[in-house]
Amino acid sequence: MSLLPRTAEEFSSAEYWERFFRKRGEKAFEWYGDYNSLCGVLHKYIKPRDKVLVVGCGNSELSEQLYDVGYHQLTNIDISETVVSHMNQRNAERRPDLTFQQVDATQTGFESGSFQAALDKGTLDAMASEEDGALAGRMLAEVVRVLSVGGRYVCVTLAQEHVIKLAVEHFAQGWAVRIHCLCGQQNEVSDSTSFALPVFVLVCTKFRQVPPFAVLELCQGEDGAPVRLASVPELLSAVKERQAYNLMLHKLRGGTDASSTQSLTLCHTATGQPRYTLTVQDSLPSAKLPRSNHFAIFVVPQGRESDWLYGSAEGRTQLASSAKFRRLVIVAMHRDQEYDDMQAVQSELSPMVMELAPPGMPANQQVPFLSVEGDLGWREVVGRGLSALTGEYSVEDVRGEDGHLYRRLIFMNNSQLVQSESRLRSKATASSTHKKKNKKKAKALMEAKDRIVHRGFLCCTHHEVMVAGFAMLGMDTINNKDHPVSVLLVGLGGGGLPQFLHDFVPCTRVEVVELDPAVLEVAQTWFGFQTDKRLKVILGDGLEHIKTLESQGGHSFDVIMFDVDCKDTTLGMSCPPSAFVETSLLKNVYSLLTPQGLFMLNLVCRDSALRKSVLERVQAVFPRVFSREIEGEVNEVLLCCRSAGEEHKPHSVPQTLQQTAKDLQKTLRANTQTAPCVPQIDITAMLNDLKVI
Structure with missing residues (x-):
């Protein structure tokens, strides 16, 4: 039968502890650790000559072992008559000066200031759940009263949130508060050999006068250097981080499922700012691995954390498989942090990451x-700002895998997602792209003022597919100067797609609807986006704009494009928001298209049932729907035709499309004399894998 309490409230019940110790009998109960695991930190704060009040002593051997090494002024109190009687009998001959008394810790009756230390091992945890912490509060008040100036309350605790918050707030004014995090303590509370959560030792020192500032510190281990925290919430947050880390370690020691990952963030000790994010990825059990390949650390290049290989679960699984290690820890470095070189990163991480090793790894194993x-x-980071709709954002220049420089827009509420991206080029080489390349990496990292956006390069493959989709309009429509191709695009981003259409498809008029004014400012300031009579932006809700145009009548577009992301991360569809694929809105889009018009939708949906539902709704409105999946990504582009097409064959790819694609490619390149650069796109390749839905 388990001797653990069934509910938290029982921990503070005298009746519970009476039952507990009667069942426990002669065997000592070492709550949260024995003398050997705690002596280092206890001897640091409690001296042999101190008069010590041991609060809630139970039948632990801790007081007996302290007595044996010279602590002879120990007053042990407990609420249980059974345990007090037993402990007095056990120590009458061997330790005649070691006394045990049946005393209520909330009203001890001892003189004020009569002890230099109060030792509490688990009693605060036991009492904090009763009366919403009121009982524990009365005990702490009694500890404050009986301690002399300079005296210390030393509490061994699991530091559950409500417990440590109550204690720290109680002592934060007028006392020095220091918390030691002790890992790997032994216990008898469960059948396992160690706690999933670490044991903490709270040390509160009584000052004669209230200091002008709060003294709040956290130490790792018994000898770790104290780290000063500015406020109670910061200290509590640091404790919670240590608990989360140890909980993760506990899980990892039992092995992990390759389909699931564990992640943690390591913060800079001095500033508390995030410095590294570590993701633990195990290989599939079926993977054939060299026997010695137990464990390795992979450091992701700065600026590439959002790449599919590093930023997605599927990519990390592939990375672990290709690395051929049983466990791979994938390390991402944070923006606004400086890193000298790989050797410095390795030295910084080595002490911590070794704790993440897989179970059964040899002790002398070299970890690459x-x-x-x-x-x-x-x-x-070249720019920062704040959007009233999306929060903080960062504009960053990074070096890609191909050696080129790229500019990215990142919203900090989802820092692993690149909102918009453009390739950069140097002003100095803009007119001579055939000059020497890749002299040195340092040369590639030109000054920020010399970097400009390459407007002929579309970083997003789905944008390339959308541009290639114009071939479905036919060249007569594309090259008709008397009737320019009218385009309505919902979602601006960095402006790369509408700017490309403006620069390289001369017979187009593009109207962009963007909800967030901050996005327009970013596009114009950092991504080279420029409006004129052929390219304009309307700030507003794309849904409402489409509904208004349809209700007014008299409006028509050759192409309508949706490239807008969903802010609700709980849905299985991250692009577009669900309202954009409701049947009523799709019918509005259909009505706004010219007879040969085309609707393009960037769809990102991980939920197969939801994707099927979206496709059914789209097919119910448009007679021909084509899909182009993006390799290595979840994205797919839907090209939806208003008309049935060639010979009224709604389920066939147009035979003339391949030739039209070549003609469109020529048209794009024909405009390089007036455009700022050469377009980097292969129209035919983008349409090769077009599938009929």
């Missing part, structure tokens, strides 16, 4: 640090 060509990568 892996990277891409031994390089830490490169990133420079």
